[in-house]
Each structure stands twice: as structure tokens, then as C-alpha cells.
Amino acid sequence: MKKQPKEYSVPAIDKTVAILNAVADRQLSIQDIHTTLNVPKSTAFVILNALEQYSLIQKTPEGKYRLGHGVLRWGIGYMKSMDLVTIARPHLESLIADTPFTAHLAVSEKDKPVYVDKVEGNGFVRFATNIGQIQPLHMSGVGKAIASGMSDEEIAVLLTAELEDAPDKLGRTLEKLMEDVRYVRKYGYSIEDEEFEEGIRCIGAPIRNENGHVFASISITSLNKDLPATKFQQVGEAVRDTADRISAELGYMQQQTMPKGELPRHGNGR
Template sequence: MKTHLQILFRNTKRRKTAMKKSRYTVPALEKGLAIIELLARAELPLGVTDLYDLSKIPKSTIFMILTTLESLNYVQKVEDGKYRLTLKLYNTGMETLTKLDIRGIARPIMEKLAVDLRFTVHLAMLENGKAIYIEKVKGPGFVQFSTEIGQTLHLHNSGVGKALAAFLPEESLELFLRQNGMPATTANTITTPEAFQAFLTNVRDSGYAIEDEEGELGIRCIAAPIFDSHGRIAAALSVTALRNELPSVAFQAIGSKLQDSALFISRQLGYDKNKELSHPSGDE
């Protein structure tokens, strides 16, 4: 076991040596991550002395790092005073993996929607209180939109933002609106939290959100929420079109189609609609 771990730590030291060229590395963090890697690959729990023998990091430093990791629930002390990793890192990794998987799962659905509806299709997630595009499929029409992956949008004036906001805990939504504001980008933009909350009630009732020239004049969007295996909002699926290509009489039909597509993606992520909980704010 030690031979394997010593090889691992030598590789870790090589990475650290390469990183020394940067002025912005954090030595304490490097040592902490090295200890985590050693614990992750050990077949049995390791103590302070074990970790010292493998890494040559001072015992006092190892002890402080382990104490910090234990307080954050990343490691657990077992009966003989040695340490092992908890599942917190695993759960964190799975959260990230789920988010990355959404693109692969959604892409073929988005391509079919683009062909069937002849609109540009977007996939967005929540980041720093805004919606961010993580995937895009261009529609086959002559007019192409300049949106791009990585572009962020406010929650209150975008279709994907509204679909995400409708299923956020109320306190989180209030915080995001305070942080990012509700600027009026057109005369149609909702600019008060009260009006926005009332609109989101309709989103939850219908299952999809409509953005009618609120982010940009002449542009309409419809979006539907995607949920993860815990029933939490994970992403939003939308179509974007010119106003004259997406008449209001088509909202319900396209919204329902988007809702069905979003539900299919949600189920691929492990979502069970039969176990759906009420809205986090307490509304049914």
C-alpha cells in the first residue's frame, strides 16, 4: 500500500513543483489536497504518522489540516485515531457530474426541437443568481441569433431565467434579485419583485415560462424547467424566435411541447414526478 501511495505523492510533488512557477499558488491548500488524495487511495484509514511517512509534511501541519477537514465533514476520525474520507467529496463530485450530464442528455432533444419547431433552442443553468447558457442548437431559419454558450441573462427578463426562478426557494430568489437588480431592458420588462412573483405563480401553474419582448424588442422566448433526481430545479430548456414567427396563439402548443421535452430530460436525470414536492416557498 505504501509503495503505491508514495508513488502518488511523488506525482503530487511534481505537480507542486510545476505550480511553483505561479505567484498565486496556496501552499496550505496544496498540502491539504495532497492529504485528501492520499486518504482517497489508501485501502485503510491513515493516521498523522502514516501521512507524515508518506508525504514528509510536518506533523503539526497534517494535524491542523485533518482537524479542519474533519470540522468541514470531509474526513472522519475512526476508533484508533486514524482518518478516512467521508462521502462528502463523492456527493460533491456527483453534483458536478449531474450538471455535466445534462448537456449530453439534452443535446439530441434540443436538435429534434430545432428541426421540428424551426427555432433556436437553448439550455441554461443557474449561476451566481443569473441564467447561463450551457448549450445551444441553432434553428434552420434564415435569421440566426447571436447568443452563445457562457452568456448570462437576468432571471426577470429571460425565458430561461423565469423558468429557473419559478422553482427556486423564495429566500434564494429574493437574494438574487437584490444582488443583480431588475433593470428594464425594454418597456415590457417586469421590474418589481411583486409583479415578478405573481408572474412566477403562472409559470408554476402552466409548467412553462413566456418572455415576450422583455429582454429585447422583437424577440420572444418560451422555456420549461428541468428537475434533478431530488426534485430540485436543475436547468431550463427554451426556444427563441422572432416575434412574427412565434405568435401568441402558438404559446400553449409550443409551451406544452417544451414541457414534455424538459420532463423527458428530467427523468433521464432521475426525476420522479410522482414524488414531486410543493414549491419551496410553501405554495402548492
């Protein structure tokens, strides 16, 4: 009779993983961790202190704990090991070949776009973007593209949190983002027209998995002189088509996003 393999357990590691999983779902105080996970407060304090030193968690002003930016390294490493980067890279290279554009691939990490790949064009300017960099949902090409796959209610909640320190800007910013999201849903690509940085424009498009869920996006970044507004449609459709090809390789059955014969118009003269 074949012996069953022994199961080994390290209590301290088990408790650490349990705490990380718990704060991944919601912010928790030491008392919450003690109550929900049955971890002694003294043990929870020691584990939280160690995790905080490695930026795997961070303490909020209210005294609760949430995941820290240190976990992104693991998430990005995992994404790199998946097929997405491998599949998308040749498409991005083809998209920006013989152009001054820079292409980015982003994934949605806790509903925020995070760059996981970057391909440079042949322009003289090199944009200061990095793998692992988080982009704002409401004023980045990749962010608007990812937001197009969310419900209006989800967008409102996320933007409220993103603008927690500037509540006076929420109303107009949400109105503008919803306008941009409706544009992406209709035409298949997003436009970021010098909103994040003066002189820089981006056009993005969503990537879907086999179930049709938007979980990533691509974009091209350009100086405004290399991407005049008259080229938004031409470049936008190229970015959209590239994203569609990546989605198709991931198993998504492509659907038409723009009505035939209809030319896109973008608000504010863009």
C-alpha cells in the same frame, strides 16, 4: 507491505485554491483572507493580483474580492463533460425540428442562468447568443424557469442584487417576476414576451435532477411573428414536455404540473 503513495503539495497553489474557495462563498478583503486563512497579507496581495489578471477574481468598489467571470470557462467545461448536454441535445433537436426556433440549454451558475448549449432551427434569422452567455434571471425564459425552483425569499434577495443600480425598479420588477414564477410553478413553462429585446420572444421550462432540484432549464427563442401569443400554450407545453423528458433521463420522477382540463392564462394579455 504496500507503500502509501506520496502526497505532494505546492504551498503557493494550496493558498491560491484556498483563496478561490473562500471568495466563492462570500466577498473578502485582504484582511479577511489574512485572518480567516492565515495567509500573509503580502502573499495574499500577490496571489490576488495574479488571479485578477486572468479575471478569475474581481475587486469590488468596496475593496473586497469576489469570483470573476473567468471561472465560468471552467464551470462550462465541466458542465460540457457531464451527461446533461449529451442527454439534452437530441431532445432539443427534436423540439425545434422543422421550426424557425432556436433552442438553448442553460445551467444555474451562482443562481444565474448560463447558456451551455444551443441548437439552431431552420429559420433565416440567427440569434446572437453564445455558449457561456449569462442571462438575466427576471427577464429571460431560462431565468424565470430556473427561478421557479427557488424560494420566494431567495428570489427577492437575488433580484435586489441584480437591480442594485436601479433600486427604483425593484418593487414592480419583483412583483412581475413573482407573477411569472407562479405561472411556471402552475403550468410548467415560462414566457418572456419581448422583455429583454423588442421583437424577440422566449418560452422556457425547468430541468430537475434526481432529487427534484431545479438546476437547469431549456428555452426556445423566436421572432414574435413566428411565435404569436395564440401559440404560447401549444409551444409552451412542447417545451415543458421536452424538459420533463430530459429530467426523467436524469433520474427525476416526473410529476404532473398542470391540472387536467385547465387552460393556462398569462397576465398582461400574453
